[in-house]
Amino acid sequence: MFDQIKLSAWQSGLRGKLPQLSLPLRVELWNGERIDLSSDPPRVTIRIPGPAALRYLRSPSLYSLGRAYVEGAIEVMGRAADIIAVGNALAASGAVSGADTRRGRLADALGFRRNHTRESDREAIRYHYDVSNEFYAAWLDPGMVYSCAYFEGGDEDLATAQVKKIDHILRKIDLRPGQTLLDIGCGWGALVLRAAERFGARCVGITLSENQAALARERVIKAGLQDRVEIRIQDYRDVDGHFERITSVGMFEHVGVQHLKDYFAQVARLLAPGGVVMNHGITTTDADNGVTPYGGGQFIDEYVFPQGELAHLATVVRAMQEGGLEVRDVENLRRHYAHTCALWTDNFESNAAHIRTLTDPKRFRIWHVYLAGCAYAFAHDRISLYQIVCGKAGSDVAQLPWSRRYMYT
Numbered sequence: 001m002f003d004q005i006k007l008s009a010w011q012s013g014l015r016g017k018l019p020q021l022s023l024p025l026r027v028e029l030w031n032g033e034r035i036d037l038s039s040d041p042p043r044v045t046i047r048i049p050g051p052a053a054l055r056y057l058r059s060p061s062l063y064s065l066g067r068a069y070v071e072g073a074i075e076v077m078g079r080a081a082d083i084i085a086v087g088n089a090l091a092a093s094g095a096v097s098g099a100d101t102r103r104g105r106l107a108d109a110l111g112f113r114r115n116h117t118r119e120s121d122r123e124a125i126r127y128h129y130d131v132s133n134e135f136y137a138a139w140l141d142p143g144m145v146y147s148c149a150y151f152e153g154g155d156e157d158l159a160t161a162q163v164k165k166i167d168h169i170l171r172k173i174d175l176r177p178g179q180t181l182l183d184i185g186c187g188w189g190a191l192v193l194r195a196a197e198r199f200g201a202r203c204v205g206i207t208l209s210e211n212q213a214a215l216a217r218e219r220v221i222k223a224g225l226q227d228r229v230e231i232r233i234q235d236y237r238d239v240d241g242h243f244e245r246i247t248s249v250g251m252f253e254h255v256g257v258q259h260l261k262d263y264f265a266q267v268a269r270l271l272a273p274g275g276v277v278m279n280h281g282i283t284t285t286d287a288d289n290g291v292t293p294y295g296g297g298q299f300i301d302e303y304v305f306p307q308g309e310l311a312h313l314a315t316v317v318r319a320m321q322e323g324g325l326e327v328r329d330v331e332n333l334r335r336h337y338a339h340t341c342a343l344w345t346d347n348f349e350s351n352a353a354h355i356r357t358l359t360d361p362k363r364f365r366i367w368h369v370y371l372a373g374c375a376y377a378f379a380h381d382r383i384s385l386y387q388i389v390c391g392k393a394g395s396d397v398a399q400l401p402w403s404r405r406y407m408y409t
Ligand SMILES: C[S@@+](CC[C@H](N)C(=O)[O-])C[C@H]1O[C@@H](n2cnc3c(N)ncnc32)[C@H](O)[C@@H]1O
Pocket: 121, 125, 129, 144, 145, 146, 147, 184, 185, 186, 187, 188, 190, 206, 207, 208, 209, 212, 234, 235, 236, 237, 248, 249, 250, 251, 254
């Protein structure tokens, strides 16, 4: 009887709120009842194991649904892209409006969780990256590049598009043989390897992840590039010296919005006179630097990238200027990242059986929805990706050709 009251309340609540809603969603209840939200065949099934779990569907947000799924309070079946589309439709139905975004801003204002000390950043990096190299190898491209690929013609496979991305960056910074290059956040080393091998640069790559550094060093030895590539486990704040070229690819999302000016000031300090830097990274399209809507930001913060923060392009450009850098060139690669994440999701799902042997069920579920969630967020312009080429601000002009033609030759 109690179950029936809860069920009717939920049904009328949901249906009342969502009169127009037609979703390829089936909800299976603990008593065997099935509720289809569309006359089309369902592509996603949510199984509710008992009345208590109904609350996740009463005022659904991407955070509450995601949390219920990864914590095992509900079961969700379907392809990740469909799960995310259904979750977004439920969350966007008005049930959560901007509440999660406001909570994110309140947390910012109160200074929660974003202190970004060296220790807290190292912990956050360990949580995300030190799962195991095998885990990442199971769904990244063979070069293990963990950032937006560049689909120059639109039809490249992932491995080709990742190499093209690295070359696009190295051409944009006009990297020449013998030049020194610092790669901040080098991951598993793909960019420094290519910069040394194909462009003849002398490279230092830094990462906070021990697993990444170990594999990157192995790859350097295998390629016989020890005399030209050094991999360090080092925080960007602790690097000394001067480099003619600096790259930072998919790293500055870990810095924290409040610290961007200091981060770019450190980059400017490390840049040799006339030097060139490329910052390639994710931005939010919320002009106030708010978290992504409907609870997506909270989910990412709690389960995927603790201490990750996205800034709007305008904030990034301002921080660059204030940190002593002059913006020379900006390119938007948002749809390239939507496609990259969709391909990662496909890889993840094709290799699901293997990946399940490499991690625990909770992390499997987190990464499953996170990758597809990012694909959705990029495709819907909630987040974006910019490559920004800079030199030092002031009269020390970056030594780059007069037009952009050099980038494509
Ligand atoms: C998303 S991965 C990108 C890796 C690589 N650039 C690529 O494109 O494959 C982010 C990288 O930033 C590094 N990172 C994050 N915070 C850092 C910090 N404070 N100092 C140095 N590296 C950092 C991580 O260890 C990781 O290697």
